[in-house]
Amino acid sequence: MSSLFAKRMEKVPKSFIREILKFTQNPDVISFAGGLPNPKFFPVEEIKKSTVKVLDSHGAQALQYSTTEGHLPLREFICDYYWRKKKLKVTPEEIIITNGAQQAIALLCKTFLNRREKVVLERPAYLGAIQAISFYEPEFHSVDVDEDGINIEQLERKYKEHKIKFVYSVVNFSNPTGITYSAEKRKAMAKVLEKYNTLFLEDDPYYEWRFTGEHLPSVKSHLYHNVIMIGSFSKIVSPGFRIGWICAERDLMEKINISKQAADLHSSTFAQYVLHQYLTDYDVEVHLKTLRKVYNSQKNAMIEAMGKYFPEEVRFTRPEGGMFLWVTMPKHVSSRDILDVVLPQKLAFVPGDTMYVDGTGFNTMRLNYTNSPEDKIEKGIKILGDAIKKILTETKTAVPLGY
Amino acid sequence: MSSLFAKRMEKVPKSFIREILKFTQNPDVISFAGGLPNPKFFPVEEIKKSTVKVLDSHGAQALQYSTTEGHLPLREFICDYYWRKKKLKVTPEEIIITNGAQQAIALLCKTFLNRREKVVLERPAYLGAIQAISFYEPEFHSVDVDEDGINIEQLERKYKEHKIKFVYSVVNFSNPTGITYSAEKRKAMAKVLEKYNTLFLEDDPYYEWRFTGEHLPSVKSHLYHNVIMIGSFSKIVSPGFRIGWICAERDLMEKINISKQAADLHSSTFAQYVLHQYLTDYDVEVHLKTLRKVYNSQKNAMIEAMGKYFPEEVRFTRPEGGMFLWVTMPKHVSSRDILDVVLPQKLAFVPGDTMYVDGTGFNTMRLNYTNSPEDKIEKGIKILGDAIKKILTETKTAVPLGY
Numbered sequence: 088m089s090s091l092f093a094k095r096m097e098k099v100p101k102s103f104i105r106e107i108l109k110f111t112q113n114p115d116v117i118s119f120a121g122g123l124p125n126p127k128f129f130p131v132e133e134i135k136k137s138t139v140k141v142l143d144s145h146g147a148q149a150l151q152y153s154t155t156e157g158h159l160p161l162r163e164f165i166c167d168y169y170w171r172k173k174k175l176k177v178t179p180e181e182i183i184i185t186n187g188a189q190q191a192i193a194l195l196c197k198t199f200l201n202r203r204e205k206v207v208l209e210r211p212a213y214l215g216a217i218q219a220i221s222f223y224e225p226e227f228h229s230v231d232v233d234e235d236g237i238n239i240e241q242l243e244r245k246y247k248e249h250k251i252k253f254v255y256s257v258v259n260f261s262n263p264t265g266i267t268y269s270a271e272k273r274k275a276m277a278k279v280l281e282k283y284n285t286l287f288l289e290d291d292p293y294y295e296w297r298f299t300g301e302h303l304p305s306v307k308s309h310l311y312h313n314v315i316m317i318g319s320f321s322k323i324v325s326p327g328f329r330i331g332w333i334c335a336e337r338d339l340m341e342k343i344n345i346s347k348q349a350a351d352l353h354s355s356t357f358a359q360y361v362l363h364q365y366l367t368d369y370d371v372e373v374h375l376k377t378l379r380k381v382y383n384s385q386k387n388a389m390i391e392a393m394g395k396y397f398p399e400e401v402r403f404t405r406p407e408g409g410m411f412l413w414v415t416m417p418k419h420v421s422s423r424d425i426l427d428v429v430l431p432q433k434l435a436f437v438p439g440d441t442m443y444v445d446g447t448g449f450n451t452m453r454l455n456y457t458n459s460p461e462d463k464i465e466k467g468i469k470i471l472g473d474a475i476k477k478i479l480t481e482t483k484t485a486v487p488l489g490y
Numbered sequence: 491m492s493s494l495f496a497k498r499m500e501k502v503p504k505s506f507i508r509e510i511l512k513f514t515q516n517p518d519v520i521s522f523a524g525g526l527p528n529p530k531f532f533p534v535e536e537i538k539k540s541t542v543k544v545l546d547s548h549g550a551q552a553l554q555y556s557t558t559e560g561h562l563p564l565r566e567f568i569c570d571y572y573w574r575k576k577k578l579k580v581t582p583e584e585i586i587i588t589n590g591a592q593q594a595i596a597l598l599c600k601t602f603l604n605r606r607e608k609v610v611l612e613r614p615a616y617l618g619a620i621q622a623i624s625f626y627e628p629e630f631h632s633v634d635v636d637e638d639g640i641n642i643e644q645l646e647r648k649y650k651e652h653k654i655k656f657v658y659s660v661v662n663f664s665n666p667t668g669i670t671y672s673a674e675k676r677k678a679m680a681k682v683l684e685k686y687n688t689l690f691l692e693d694d695p696y697y698e699w700r701f702t703g704e705h706l707p708s709v710k711s712h713l714y715h716n717v718i719m720i721g722s723f724s725k726i727v728s729p730g731f732r733i734g735w736i737c738a739e740r741d742l743m744e745k746i747n748i749s750k751q752a753a754d755l756h757s758s759t760f761a762q763y764v765l766h767q768y769l770t771d772y773d774v775e776v777h778l779k780t781l782r783k784v785y786n787s788q789k790n791a792m793i794e795a796m797g798k799y800f801p802e803e804v805r806f807t808r809p810e811g812g813m814f815l816w817v818t819m820p821k822h823v824s825s826r827d828i829l830d831v832v833l834p835q836k837l838a839f840v841p842g843d844t845m846y847v848d849g850t851g852f853n854t855m856r857l858n859y860t861n862s863p864e865d866k867i868e869k870g871i872k873i874l875g876d877a878i879k880k881i882l883t884e885t886k887t888a889v890p891l892g893y
Contacts (some may be wrong), residue, residue: 091689093604093626096745099752109557123555131549138541146534150730152526154512186589186754193753197625201496218752222600223496286494327553327759342499349502349621350596351589355758356730 099221103214103441111435117467119454120435122262122322122410125385128378129325130369137364149360155348157184157332158359164366165318165332172294173305180337183347184354187331188292188319192255193219195288195315195333197346200225204252207245209237211413211442211451213262213290216255225252227444232261236268239275246283253286258306260293260409263442263453267407270303277309290317292331295375297408298383312336320362322410323371328358382410388461389454389468396472398479410457413439415450416475419482422452428474434467502624506617506844514838520870522857523838525665525725525813528788531781532728533772540767552763558751560587560735561762567769568721568735575697576708583740586750587757590734591695591722595658596622598691598718598736600749603628607655610648612640614816614845614854616665616693619658628655630847635664639671642678649686656689661709663696663812666845666856670810673706680712693720695734698778700811701786715739723765725813726774731761785813791864792857792871799875801882813860816842818853819878822885825855831877837870 111118141149156162162179169175185191192215200206200223208217210229220227228249230241237256245251258268258276268276280287289306307314319331333343347353365371389412393403397414404413416422422438429436439451454471456464514521544552559565565582572578588594595618603609603626611620613632623630631652633644640659648654661671661679671679683690692709710717722734736746750756768774792815796806800817807816819825825841832839842854857874859867 091602091742092745093600093602095604096601096748099748101744101748101751108555112557121555126550126554129550129553131545131553134553135542135545135549138545139538142534142538142541146538147529147532150532150534150537150728151529152511152524152724152729154515186758189752190754197496198499199494199496201498215752215755218748222749222752321555325553325760326555327763329754329756329758339494341504342495345499345502345504345621346625348504349592349618349625350753351593351732352618353732355589355732355761357728357764358758358760360730361760 095222095224098224100218100441103437107435107437110430113433116433116435117459117463118435119456119459119467120437121458122455123458124322124326125378125381125457128374128381130365130374133369134325134361134365137368138361140368141360141364145360149357151356153353153356153359155183155344155353157182157354158356158363161359161363162332164363165334169334173308175305175308177334181334181340183333183340183343184359185331185333185347186329186351186354187321187326188290188317189215189219189331190350191317191331191333192216192288192290193222194343194346194350196220196223197350198342199286200252205249207242207251207254208444209256209261210445211263211439211448212255212444213257214437214442216290217442217444220255229443229445232264232266234266236266236272237276239272239279242276243279246279251283251285253288254280255288255290257290257292259291260296260406260411262293262409263411263437263439264413265404265406265409265411266413268303273304273306274309277306280306280313281310285313287314288317289314292319292322293409295323296379296382296410298379298386300407315339323375324362324365328355328362330354330358330362382457385456385459385461385464386412388464389456392465392468393472396469398472398476400479401475410455412454412456414452414454417479418450420475420478421449423449424478425452425471425474428477429470432470434470436471498625498627501627503621503844506840510838510840513833516836519836519838520866521838521861522859522870523840524861525858526861527725527729528781528784528860531777531784533768533777536772537728537764537768540771541764543771544763544767548763552760554759556756556759556762558586558747558756560585560757561759561766564762564766565735567766568737572737576711578708578711580737584737584743586736586743586746587762588734588736588750589732589754589757590724590729591693591720592618592622592734593753594720594734594736595619595691595693596625597746597749597753599623599626600753601745602689603655608652610645610654610657611847612659612664613848614666614842614851615658615847616660617840617845619693620845620847623658632846632848635667635669637669639669639675640679642675642682645679645682649682654686654688656691657683658691658693660693660695662694663699663809663814665696665812666814666842667816668807668809668812668814671706676707676709677712680709683709683716684713688716690717691720692717695722695725696812698726699782699785699813701782701789703810718742726778727765727768731758731765733757733761733765785860788859788862788864788867789815791867792859795868795871796875799872801875801879803882804878813858815857815859817855817857820882821853823878823881824852826852827881828855828874828877831880832873835873837873839874
């Protein structure tokens with residue numbers, strides 16, 4: 088029956104994360120796999136009160152169809168947020184509400200990307216973006232990431248050799264590596280984008296999770312034109328609302344709006360109203376401050392445990408924020424082999440090769456620290472360290488069979 | 491900057507309805523335009539209580555990421571619903587939750603439809619489907635609709651002449667015509683589909699709005715294989731949740747799931763939990779019974795007013811249910827001209843040509859009766875009748891200018 092399906096389906100990888108998330112729904116499992124916020128800190132009571140208020144005051148509107156762009160007061164909140172946090176002047180006409188950042192990426196591809204056009208991703212890149220973009224059958228190009236962000240020389244070379252449609256990246260505490268672009272890299276990035284006059288999709292879901300150091304200006308602040316920003320309330324308030332947004336120049340907005348209309352008319356009116364009421368009635372900064380401490384502490388617990396339990400050959404990132412650490416093992420060690428060892432011990436993580444579009448990265452893995460308490464983090468890292476040592480020893484002592 | 495956009499954007503019509511909905515947000519406007527439920531009857535208090543219960547008992551889960559397929563108890567409810575209402579045996583593995591029926595259509599195109607493949611729609615067809623399908627750049631084929639459903643001879647001819655990928659239609663109280671397939675037509679449809687072994691997208695959002703007459707078996711009940719059903723809670727409970735579903739055979743589900751993952755990971759967990767709690771704690775049948783009476787009475791008021799105020803040359807459908815009436819005027823009368831006359835008088839409707847993919851239908855219009863109270867319906871139909879008479883007289887007496 089496979090010929091029944093559209094050709095584009097052949098190119099799309101199934102999300103390893105979504106598959107593994109089913110396994111991690113078992114509460115006995117320690118999961119470093121997803122990018123889930125710690126549910127203990129969801130503002131449940133506040134959201135309850137916000138819902139009651141919305142339904143008492145605007146019940147009929149909150150349950151009715153709405154405009155495709157989304158709830159105006161929520162879009163105004165986002166504009167205000169950009170101004171307060173990033174000193175970016177944005178109007179509500181430049182904002183459209185989406186179902187999380189994932190739909191934002193998908194709609195932008197739908198609006199801009201033709202088959203076989205060239206897209207630049209970091210090596211490694213966010214898995215959800217790889218999946219969403221793959222549907223539009225582009226030609227992927229990967230550029231390495233240094234400790235301070237994308238490798239500009241490689242990026243320029245790509246531009247010289249190819250007509251690039253857009254670059255997608257997460258500049259703050261990247262998913263999957265945790266790496267943040269330095270101030271210089273952001274400027275250099277803007278320069279390259281300006282020189283070659285192409286789109287940049289600046290996805291920034293982890294901005295609020297800076298634990299240490301100073302916030303740096305967005306690429307958009309260096310180059311207003313051609314930079315489309317993607318945002319999400321999933322990590323700030325709750326992923327269960329599925330509310331994110333696209334922020335793009337007005338002359339791009341009409342077409343993006345048509346893409347959204349055809350996709351699902353508009354995002355949940357109910358979720359938008361409740362979220363906006365929560366953001367109005369409560370100081371989300373207080374919530375964020377608490378959570379930053381928790382997450383930072385969990386991150387430090389993971390790094391400390393890795394120092395203790397991981398063999399010396401293994402390298403890992405030490406991010407200043409975000410939700411992930413990136414682990415690189417010696418070239419001959421496959422994280423899939425390690426996953427086979429730890430899954431029966433009820434530990435899950437995501438093998439790094441799923442985040443490469445060029446079939447490499449088998450010796451890497453992504454670890455999430457926001458969804459597990461510190462005792463579980465230590466326990467999980469010990470299991471993982473033992474598994475790495477086991478595989479390292481086996482591969483070192485393995486006698487080649489000669490065929 | 492237009493070359494920046496993907497080629498597919500050139501083929502997609504902007505939704506006239508979504509545009510006109512902005513105008514109809516003014517409470518002074520009488521709107522026969524959208525397909526909006528009457529907000530007076532939203533179960534606001536019940537949804538409030540349901541939300542409080544969800545957040546008290548499952549707060550963390552309702553606000554967290556979830557599986558792509560959707561909330562299992564909600565999918566079980568849908569299976570039970572199919573059994574109770576349509577005697578169809580369906581398992582939760584055959585259900586995936588979507589953002590309303592609109593996303594269901596979009597995801598099915600993404601999963602199955604290649605560029606230039608052939609899609610059969612009714613003439614006229616649901617505008618949202620035309621828009622969603624257009625993105626995938628198919629070749630559209632239209633088949634006329636008789637009073638008892640699609641014209642089977644024309645449909646067979648299409649199959650003989652072309653390799654058809656799928657047929658899409660609304661068999662109960664169609665949007666836009668209000669027409670319902672007879673029992674014979676459903677059987678005949680199933681036969682044709684079986685003979686040519688192609689997919690049928692059976693969209694059924696208005697099933698619950700049968701005011702008179704008997705329910706008829708779905709096409710799916712005649713032909714399990716190849717029929718994909720689309721459903722929605724938008725008309726039953728609230729469009730603000732944006733919750734619908736796809737019901738497809740298990741061997742099609744994996745690919746549909748991947749399409750949904752890439753589109754937005756999953757639909758709002760929060761909305762799914764609240765909706766399911768409402769459906770569990772309250773008897774939705776009581777709500778539906780009340781609304782059926784209201785809508786039937788509004789429909790009758792519209793038909794009565796049309797008898798009173800419309801000139802004799804104008805024909806219209808008399809549906810047994812649903813949300814729409816379809817009006818056909820003499821060939822030389824354009825509903826766009828009539829819209830120009832009535833808009834300044836604060837009356838809105840949707841010109842019928844937007845629902846044709848072959849550039850015809852200018853003498854038709856779609857009227858919604860569910861969103862207006864009876865006094866406004868009478869007032870609006872009088873304005874419309876006067877406008878039609880005016881345009882009829884003008885076009886009759888117009889002297890051709892000879893150039």
